[in-house]
Structures are given as structure tokens and as C-alpha cells.
Amino acid sequence: MSSDVLSADSAFPPAELPARPARARLWFPTFMVLLYWAAFLTVKYVDVPVFARFITRAGGGLLLMLTFIIWWLAFYKPLGFLQRLLCVGIVIAATVVSRLLAHRDFNVIALMILGVPVVVTAWTALLHLAGSASRETRLLGVIAVIVLAWAPFQLFRMYGLFGDTEVELDWRWNPSPEERFLSKHAQTGAPQITQPVVSDVIEQPGDWPAFRGPNRDSIVRGTHISTDWSTPPKALWRQFAGPAWSSMIVIGERLYTQEQRGETEVVVCLDASTGHELWVHSDKIRHQDGESGAGPRGTPAFAPAARGSGRIVALGGAGTLNCLDAATGAVIWSKDLKTDAGGGKPAWGFSSSPLISGKLAIVFAGAEGDDQKNLLAYNLESGKLEWAVPDGQMAYTSPQPAVLQGVPQVLSWTSLGLKSIDPESGKTLWEFPKENKNMWRAIQPHPIDGKGVLICAESDFMRVDVTRTDSAWTATERWRTDKFKASFNDYAIHDGCIYGFDGGIFACIDLANGARKWKGGHYEHGQMLLLADQALILVLTEHGEVVLLAATPEKHTELGMFEAIDGKTWNHPVLVRGRLFVRNAAEIACYPLPERK
Numbered sequence: 216m217s218s219d220v221l222s223a224d225s226a227f228p229p230a231e232l233p234a235r236p237a238r239a240r241l242w243f244p245t246f247m248v249l250l251y252w253a254a255f256l257t258v259k260y261v262d263v264p265v266f267a268r269f270i271t272r273a274g275g276g277l278l279l280m281l282t283f284i285i286w287w288l289a290f291y292k293p294l295g296f297l298q299r300l301l302c303v304g305i306v307i308a309a310t311v312v313s314r315l316l317a318h319r320d321f322n323v324i325a326l327m328i329l330g331v332p333v334v335v336t337a338w339t340a341l342l343h344l345a346g347s348a349s350r351e352t353r354l355l356g357v358i359a360v361i362v363l364a365w366a367p368f369q370l371f372r373m374y375g376l377f378g379d380t381e382v383e384l385d386w387r388w389n390p391s392p393e394e395r396f397l398s399k400h401a402q403t404g405a406p407q408i409t410q411p412v413v414s415d416v417i418e419q420p421g422d423w424p425a426f427r428g429p430n431r432d433s434i435v436r437g438t439h440i441s442t443d444w445s446t447p448p449k450a451l452w453r454q455f456a457g458p459a460w461s462s463m464i465v466i467g468e469r470l471y472t473q474e475q476r477g478e479t480e481v482v483v484c485l486d487a488s489t490g491h492e493l494w495v496h497s498d499k500i501r502h503q504d505g506e507s508g509a510g511p512r513g514t515p516a517f518a519p520a521a522r523g524s525g526r527i528v529a530l531g532g533a534g535t536l537n538c539l540d541a542a543t544g545a546v547i548w549s550k551d552l553k554t555d556a557g558g559g560k561p562a563w564g565f566s567s568s569p570l571i572s573g574k575l576a577i578v579f580a581g582a583e584g585d586d587q588k589n590l591l592a593y594n595l596e597s598g599k600l601e602w603a604v605p606d607g608q609m610a611y612t613s614p615q616p617a618v619l620q621g622v623p624q625v626l627s628w629t630s631l632g633l634k635s636i637d638p639e640s641g642k643t644l645w646e647f648p649k650e651n652k653n654m655w656r657a658i659q660p661h662p663i664d665g666k667g668v669l670i671c672a673e674s675d676f677m678r679v680d681v682t683r684t685d686s687a688w689t690a691t692e693r694w695r696t697d698k699f700k701a702s703f704n705d706y707a708i709h710d711g712c713i714y715g716f717d718g719g720i721f722a723c724i725d726l727a728n729g730a731r732k733w734k735g736g737h738y739e740h741g742q743m744l745l746l747a748d749q750a751l752i753l754v755l756t757e758h759g760e761v762v763l764l765a766a767t768p769e770k771h772t773e774l775g776m777f778e779a780i781d782g783k784t785w786n787h788p789v790l791v792r793g794r795l796f797v798r799n800a801a802e803i804a805c806y807p808l809p810e811r812k
Contacts, residue, residue, distance in 0.1 A: 301354075321505075418466055430616075453490075604643070740785065
């Protein structure tokens with residue numbers, strides 16, 4: 216054959232095939248997605264501090280998105296750089312549009328916790344499924360996944376986070392508990408008063424005049440209840456309430472608390488035996504944050520008067536401190552803590568429950584600012600600022616009274632550590648530095664037998680011994696444990712043991728050394744009371760059940776349980792003369808507990 220004769224292949228070269236996009240290596244985004252969901256499951260089902268769980272959920276989603284976008288722009292070669300950049304622009308635009316179209320209560324933190332991981336996971340899954348698809352198909356698929364992944368969040372409204380950082384959601388079109396309360400309140404008006412308003416309100420033995428009780432320690436004395444709950448207690452009254460995380464105080468037959476009612480923050484006085492409204496003081500103020508919802512955080516305090524009716528001192532979520540006549544609600548004086556403390560509003564609102572000490576009302580501001588005077592004492596008669604002490608920020612605790620080494624003092628537990636103050640002068644007596652400006656502190660210090668203090672520092676629970684030689688004070692750590700992560704949940708001491716919450720599970724540890732005695736009972740992030748005379752514990756769970764436990768170091772023993780109110784419940788319960796008062800951001804109720812026979 217002649218060399219000039221062309222082969223068939225040479226004569227008829229194959230037609231040029233369209234270029235296929237290169238296959239991408241997806242191991243890095245896949246690894247990041249799996250790592251995120253592994254961390255998500257770990258913090259969900261393993262005991263970790265609340266703040267660490269919050270940072271993992273919120274910060275983890277943001278980190279996942281940032282690392283994915285860097286990988287996408289730098290290494291995903293099947294699409295051109297401009298196409299990749301277009302997809303990033305679509306993500307940003309979809310995020311902004313989603314936030315604008317979402318319900319006003321659905322904040323950025325919730326979108327980071329819920330939306331971002333879903334978007335990145337769906338995006339990565341699509342890349343695996345793309346196979347040999349064309350560039351156009353890949354681009355349209357990515358855009359569709361981004362839009363569809365964000366779309367469902369327009370259907371919901373948000374009420375904040377639970378204690379385990381799960382987002383509390385409901386359908387967008389359902390009225391909120393606050394809207395239902397306002398609608399009912401507008402229809403009926405204030406309930407009819409069944410008894411005349413007394414001229415004077417005077418504290419009596421057995422009253423509950425302050426946050427966590429007469430001694431601010433969550434211990435009930437002089438009350439004996441039946442432990443047979445085979446027939447659950449029945450509500451004496453139960454009604455809607457405006458949102459707030461305030462607890463209640465009870466003076467005689469009057470109950471005082473705080474609520475949010477639309478754009479108005481109120482201090483309200485109820486008839487403790489009927490729930491009927493006796494008076495309301497209102498301020499045109501609304502505090503609301505995405506994590507905790509709307510309403511005041513602090514609990515009012517009762518201040519006896521030298522003559523006549525006592526007074527109610529209450530701090531609102533935006534920093535308004537009111538001193539009111541306990542009988543009528545008339546304003547005696549009012550202050551703005553933002554002005555007096557020289558700072559702004561804390562991220563989750565002013566949360567201090569005022570402490571009445573002699574002729575002073577002492578509050579912690581917790582505001583951020585250059586001129587920080589965060590621990591403040593006001594004259595009860597005039598409202599004059601008697602002293603102001605520089606203290607830490609990023610804390611949501613309240614001043615705690617104590618008598619240590621025979622000396623009355625006020626304990627302040629903030630981001631700087633533990634500080635002891637002379638209540639009359641504001642002079643610092645001693646300090647136990649435990650600085651951590653990046654984490655919140657929300658649980659009360661607890662004095663021990665006049666010789667020490669218990670404090671909760673995020674993942675550490677510590678006992679500090681306090682000694683005094685002449686005028687010199689020394690505070691020394693005795694022990695610490697990570698087996699009692701109280702976070703923002705209450706605890707109490709009984710017969711050498713500490714009872715309270717380790718994360719979402721109830722626990723008992725030894726007061727002497729911090730060793731765990733037992734752990735049991737999944738009550739989420741609720742609150743508790745100790746009935747010291749009977750060695751009983753009343754737990755109000757995060758979902759509104761009341762549980763009766765035995766305060767014994769041997770084992771977790773549940774004696775009874777009943778469903779008291781519906782919805783997320785962080786408010787401290789109150790037990791006065793056999794009547795249990797419970798509330799949350801939607802309801803308030805009174806349950807008489809049968810007496811022990």
C-alpha cells in the first residue's frame with residue numbers, strides 16, 4: 216500500500232467532544248461537615264457547660280461556612296472563578312434576604328445555629344451528586360440548593376434558646392403567648408378586685424420578700440407538706456402572664472413580679488389567693504434579645520418602711536430601677552442604671568435582683584463602659600446614690616448578703632471574680648480574683664457556715680475558704696470540681712451536701728470535698744427549692760413540671776411529679792405557707808400543696 220494512502224482514522228478525525236469539568240476532590244468540605252455534626256451531637260448529648268455549648272453551636276456554624284467558602288473559591292475547579300464568586304454572592308444575598316423576610320424575632324444567632332450548617336451540608340451533598348454534570352447544571356444546582364436551604368426558615372418564629380441551646384420555634388402564623396395574653400387582657404381588662412386595697416403592706420413571718428427567699432438561699436423553713444402525690448396537687452388559680460424571667464415575692468396576700476406587655480414593662484401586684492390584679496406600674500420600655508426572649512429578668516424586693524407601707528424595689532431589663540409604694544404602686548423614686556453606672560445595656564439585659572440592706576437598695580449593673588461603677592447602692596428614702604463600686608462586666612448575678620467571720624458583707628460575683636463589700640460604706644473587704652471577661656456568670660455565690668463561699672465559674676464549681684486576722688482577710692480555694700456545672704440553675708446546701716443541676720441533670724456533691732454522691736433525673740435547665748425541715752427538694756423543670764425529690768446523699772429518689780405550667784420555664788419557684796407559686800414567660804399559677812398528716 217502506498218504511503219500516500221491515508222488511514223481511515225486520519226481521513227476522518229473524530230469530532231471534538233465538549234470539555235467536561237474536572238472532578239473536584241471533596242474530602243475537605245466533607246470532613247468539615249462531618250466534624251461540625253460530630254461536634255453538634257457531642258455538645259447535645261454530652262455534659263458540657265452551657266456557654267461552651269452555645270459557642271460551639273453558634274461559632275461552629277460560622278466557622279464551617281467561612282472554611283467552606285475559602286475552599287470553594289480557592290480549590291473548586293469544575294466551575295470558573297467568576298462562577299464560584301457568583302455562588303458566594305448568592306449565599307450572601309440569600310442570607311440577607313432570609314433575615315429580612317424572616318419573622319422579626321428570628322435573629323442572626325438562630326440563623327447561624329440552624330441555617331448555616333444546613334446550607335453547607337446541602338451544598339456539599341450536591342457536589343457529591345454532581346458527578347459529570349455540566350458547568351451550567353452544577354451552577355444552577357448550587358444556586359437552587361442555597362435558595363431552597365434558606366427558604367424553610369421563613370415559616371417559623373423564634374422564642375429564644377432552651378438551656379441546651381436548642382432553638383425554641385413555632386409556626387410563624389401562630390400567635391405568641393405574649394400576643395394571646397395581650398389579647399385576653401384587652402378583652403377582659405384588669406380582673407375585678409375581690410378585697411379592698413389595704414393601706415399598709417407589712418412583712419409577716421413566713422413571707423418571701425426577696426429573690427430566692429428571706430435569706431436568698433432557695434431554702435424553705437417552717438413548711439411541712441405531704442409526700443403522697445398519687446393525687447397530684449390542683450391549681451388554686453392559673454392564668455396567662457406577660458413574658459419575663461423574673462421570679463416572684465409574696466408579702467401577706469400580695470404577690471409581686473415583673474412582666475413585659477407589648478412595648479410596656481410592668482411591675483404588677485396580684486392577689487396571691489386569686490391571681491387578680493391589684494395594681495400595675497408601667498414604663499414605656501421593652502427589652503428583648505434573641506437568645507432569651509422578651510421581658511425583665513430581675514426579681515423585685517420588698518423593703519420594710521419605718522412607718523406605713525413597705526416598698527417594692529424592682530430593676531427592669533433595660534436598666535430602670537423603680538422604688539414603689541407596696542400598697543398602691545405609686546412611684547417614690549426612679550433611676551436609670553445606664554446613666555449612674557456609666558455604661559450601656561448588657562447583651563442579655565439588666566438581670567440583677569435588688570438586695571435590701573438596712574436603708575440601702577443594692578444592685579449590680581453589669582454594663583459595659585469606660586467609667587464602670589457597676590455595684591450601686593441607693594438610699595431607700597430619697598433614691599440618692601450613696602456609693603458606687605467599680606466591678607466586672609459580662610455578669611448577670613445579683614448582690615448576695617453574707618456574714619463571714621462574724622462580719623456582715625455583700626458578695627458580688629462578676630467577670631473579675633468574687634468581691635466582698637461592706638454594705639454601709641461600699642469599701643472592699645476582700646477579693647478572690649477569677650477573671651474571665653469572655654464568659655457570662657449568672658449564678659449566685661453561696662456563703663457557707665460563716666467561713667466560706669461556693670462559686671460557679673463556667674465549667675468549674677469551687678469552694679473558697681475565707682479567714683480573717685485582725686483587719687486582714689484571706690480567700691483561698693479549698694477545692695474545685697467539674698462535676699457540678701450549675702451554669703444559671705439554682706442549688707442549695709443541706710446536711711453537708713450540695714443539691715442542684717449538673718448541666719441538665721440533677722446531682723448531689725459533697726460539701727467537704729466536691730466529690731459526687733449521685734447524679735440522676737433529666738430535668739433540663741430548671742430551678743429548685745429545698746424544704747429543709749423535711750429534707751425534700753422541689754424541682755421546677757425547664758418544661759414546667761414540678762418534681763418532688765428526697766434530699767438524701769445515698770441516691771436520687773423521685774417521690775412525685777405533676778405538670779404545673781406549659782412552656783420553657785427558667786423562673787425560680789416560690790413556696791409560702793404551703794402554696795407553691797410558679798411562672799414562666801407565658802403563665803403564672805398557684806398550687807396549694809397538701810400538708811403532711
